[in-house]
Amino acid sequence: MKRTYLMATAAVALFGFAGEAMALEWNVSTWGKRRAFTEHLEKLAELVSEKTNGDFTMNVSYGGLSNNKENLDGIQIGAFEMAQFCAGYHEDKNPTVTVLELPFIGVQTLEEEVAVSEAVYALPAVKEDMARWNAMILMPSPMPQYNIVGTGEPRRTLADFEGMRVRATGGLGEAFAAVGAVPTSMTASEVYSAMESGVIDTAAFAQHAHLSFRTIDLATWWTENLNPGTVNCPVVANIDAYEALTPEQKQALDESAPEALAYYVQNYEKNVIGEWNRILEEKGVEKVHVSDEEIAAFREAAGGPARAAWTEQMKAQGLPAEELLATVDEALAKARE
Template sequence: MKNIALRSVAVLSVLAFAGFESSAVAQTVDGPKVNWRLGAWGKSRAVTRGFETVKKYVEEKTGGKFSITIGFESFGGPKELLDLVKIHSLQMSMFCASYHPDKTPANTALDLPFLPLASAATELKVHEAFYQHPYIKKELAEWNAFAFMPTILPQYEFVGRGEPPTTIEGFKGLRVRALGGMGDAMRKLGSIPTSVPATEVYTALERGTVDAVSFPATYAHASYRTYEIGEWYTANLAPGTVGCPTLMALDAYEKLPPQYKKLLAEAKPLGYKALMTAYKEADEINVPLFKKAGLKFITYSDKELARFRKIAAEPVWEEWVKTNKAKGAPAQELLDLILDTAKAAKPANG
């Protein structure tokens, strides 16, 4: 998991260099009583450290006057939360476009396989630029939402049962949990992709509904306990990741007093730092845990990975552009924004 550790160091360096980190202000910020509800799925884990840090920061600085109640599964399931933001039932929420691509199709651009997101710092810059694009802001605004902060998810890897796919041909015929563009990439290999919600993955793998499941490595596989019933683990397939930002409700945000908006802006870099730290700490625990559980680690050769990318990278990108252009989205412009931002970020990241 050396690459993930390097990603963590890189993004922390960028944030520190940019002056994002700030020490806690001892003084309490005064203001009206405001309570927000934040919809989430699963349980508290590495990916939730970002908004949990934001919650802690604003509550401490306001003496509890601005509070955020996190509902893990208690406010709704993964595919319901965006609707709850739209009807003003939630003020913040986890969100993955790949769970309901028809609702926000242009947002699925970040789910495309093999995007050149070489480091967490690059990924952060790409995602922040993407969510500022007018069309993406417009698409989310139709749901009374905007992307407050990306979650900078690590690359996905598979845990599966049965014959280990030691070559990419080994995925042919396998039923795999692979979201968005990663699902399209796996279909190119002859797999049968499905978008099983994270909370249903353990049961699906246990009952044989799916043969393999992909999650951000390694924290999500540990959180959803796939290693307990899995038999093998892809250590370096890295087919991509997905865009799953924390959303805020537009109307709720606009009603906040200026001092509360300022606190939220101050909390974002602290949330990013907490995310990267949590991912790194999870890897240090989970890699030995997976090995102890008996998972067979599969490492693909550079030649195998190059074959996979040739089959499933640009062809899937081209299909995505064609499909979403037909829906009225500036699809090529959005893809170019991702690629150009990633390319420009590389020199700064070393």
Template sequence: MKTFTRTAIAALLLTSTAASAQMVEGPDVNWSFSMWGNPRALSAGMEAIAEEVSEKTGGKFNIKIFYGGQLSGARENLDGLQLNAFEGAAICNFYHPGKNPAWMVFSLPFLPLGDPKVDQYVRSKLFEHPAIVADMERWNAMPYMSGLLPQYEILGKGDAPTSLDDWSGMRVRAGGGLGSAMEALGATKTTLPAGETSTAFQRGAVDAAAFPYTYAHVSFGIAEEADWFTANLAPGTSECGWIFNKTAYEALPSQYQELLMSLRGKGMDVEQAAYAEQDKKNLPVFKETMQEIVYSDSDLAKFREVAGQPVWDAWIAANADKFDAQGLFDAVWSYAEEAMNQ
């Protein structure tokens, strides 16, 4: 991943104009970010931004990402930000749905986020939505950059679910609305942090795992153990994004704030390039070592019928007294339409 990051920076970040190449003067600042797991496609964009920030400030503003839960567990990153234990972190919304109820909109099934350009536009706009911002403010945090997780697919052991009925009784690692979609097929959802899923999968505590396709299945060792994979289920995604400690951000000089904000788009470009690179590498291996499951159009239409609108309606009703859930849900579709019309 370090090799990819350097390549990505050369291609996407160092093609700047003469104006953007100018040095940004300011004080010495050192930030620590909390991340679980190892460096991977999800972290490539933030790594690229950290390198660019250091270069543009002559080494005065440095961001270091601590992996493997060195600073905090995956479920406790919001708590650490609230306590000012570090300046930034990655979070996955479904690791702690009660802490970020509005953010669970990202995990609803069958949202119009399949196209990478639409996905980046919609998530960037949602990161500025009042309900999404308010979720973070409760933890002295602020949204920064989406992780742009690709559509999920599912890898599993044992008998392959070649029809929708075969999911009944299966134990599937899937969170949020995606988990609710699997429950609509009769599966039992299990919500586990990514780092704990491999062990549960190896020990038979779960039968299958839903992860962003294909990179996360490889990053967390699921592909090494699986017998089959779904190729076109595309039930949805989630949001594992990057957030800042609000106190730390507001303490930065304005030129450092502007530098960080100016790099979000390029950071997301790096993420999407990393995902695409991993797919190119991983998919041939998947097809060679596992059974590929491709569902018929009629099966997919049935899946969307039982796990689309009913899950959406239930989520909106369950959150109506917490925030404008209907307005937030509608915003996803409105932003997607804006993106497709550009």
């Protein structure tokens, strides 16, 4: 944390004290480059600065502060004040949040993703889970359901998934493994080279990431409707840094987070989806439509077993699996009322 100090030389010389200005800068750790996935961070920084007349600013760093798998560690030790992370990068660090990465939980829109994420984040068990890292969740980074791009022959059926080498993390990886694919967990920044060199032949991402990490440049096909699930990537703040804010700074941050999130959703729906469809047409990427029967078979093979296995795993750790699952289901139903 950087504070700006104004020193009155005469006062220091005579009385031994200095006046402290309230200007404050937070360092924010994320990765890759600026893209739809980070627009709420950029908007949050803009709003907070505006509301505090520049007395509270944020420096959003794209990989300069930490490896993306170590952002929670950095928050824990106070290396920076805010960070983004994805639950599937390190399930052991954030087990409660992984409920949001289970396959086929039923989310269909970004608005529904926001609703279920915020409901889960509000649970005491999740707050305690994050507090182990001296972290508090400020907002989600809602992403649409993942779909896969690939090279070679399109994969249209579950039988085609047998042996498919796919980049998929967390619950998604487990879902693909359940139907015979070979999932590989790697950071987004590593995927292009892995796909280019043939280490993997498919990759599961939301549209913005396929664009940002250039997997679309290698792809010959894309599953437009598989929709097996997505990853959950909260934005967290260091608790000590948050509590050290002045009332005015804290109010600016608290009020700006929902505004930044709303901007993120609007930007994604307006810009990313349109750009994605244009790029598919421009590059001649085939849209693979998976049949309802195959999707139902995928859901049966992966969804139920994944939920059951996750439940037992959480119970073994003393975590309230049923409450977490029920919260997702209830929040989704309420969002559709």
